[in-house]
Amino acid sequence: MDVTAQTTLTSGLGAQRSGPIAAILDVVAANGRIVAAVAVARGGDQAALIALMTGFVEPELRVLANPSDPAGHTFPGQGMGSDHASLGIFQQQPWWPATAARMEPAASTNIFLDHPLAIPNWQAAPP
Numbered sequence: 001m002d003v004t005a006q007t008t009l010t011s012g013l014g015a016q017r018s019g020p021i022a023a024i025l026d027v028v029a030a031n032g033r034i035v036a037a038v039a040v041a042r043g044g045d046q047a048a049l050i051a052l053m054t055g056f057v058e059p060e061l062r063v064l065a066n067p068s069d070p071a072g073h074t075f076p077g078q079g080m081g082s083d084h085a086s087l088g089i090f091q092q093q094p095w096w097p098a099t100a101a102r103m104e105p106a107a108s109t110n111i112f113l114d115h116p117l118a119i120p121n122w123q124a125a126p127p
Contacts, residue, residue, distance in 0.1 A: 027078050031061045031089060031105050038109040043117050050116055050127050051109055058091040063103055069094060075103035 021029045035055050039048035055061045064081035065072035072087045081087070085094050088102040090112045101107035116122050 028061045031055070031063065031078075034105040035061065035089065035109045038106050039113060042110070042113050043123075046123050046127070047113060047117065051112060053127055054112065055089045055109075058086075059089060061089055063088050063105060063108075064091070065103070069099065071099040072103055075100060077103065 019029075020026055024032070032052060032055070035051050036048045039051040052061070059079070059081055062078040063076070064079045064087065065075075065077040066081045066083070066085055066087055068082075069085040069087055081091060083091055086092060087099060088108040089105055090102075090108050092102040092108060092111060096102055097107075097111055101111060119125075
């Protein structure tokens with residue numbers, strides 16, 4: 001994700017709250033806005049940056065199903081992954097909460113954020 005797109009997605013919940021963002025697929029922009037909104041509400045811009053970076057590195061901010069976890073196919077997805085039994089934007093494994101939560105952008109963002117936000121002084125660490 002380039003710096004312009006990253007800034008557009010995170011600045012004040014995204015200065016551009018809907019519509020296309022240059023060089024980013026519409027589904028990625030929509031998911032990025034959800035991730036950013038949830039993260040900003042829970043931990044501010046730094047949390048949004050961390051969540052967006054993680055989601056983009058994993059499956060490029062797409063909700064992926066996985067043939068190794070057939071339950072994932074019962075929920076809307078945006079492609080197919082293949083890393084063990086990982087699902088969703090953050091490629092969360094079966095030992096994370098329910099499949100439905102891992103396949104839903106806001107819920108999976110909350111699941112993801114539970115971990116870094118529990119670390120003392122997490123804001124001081126580089127993303």
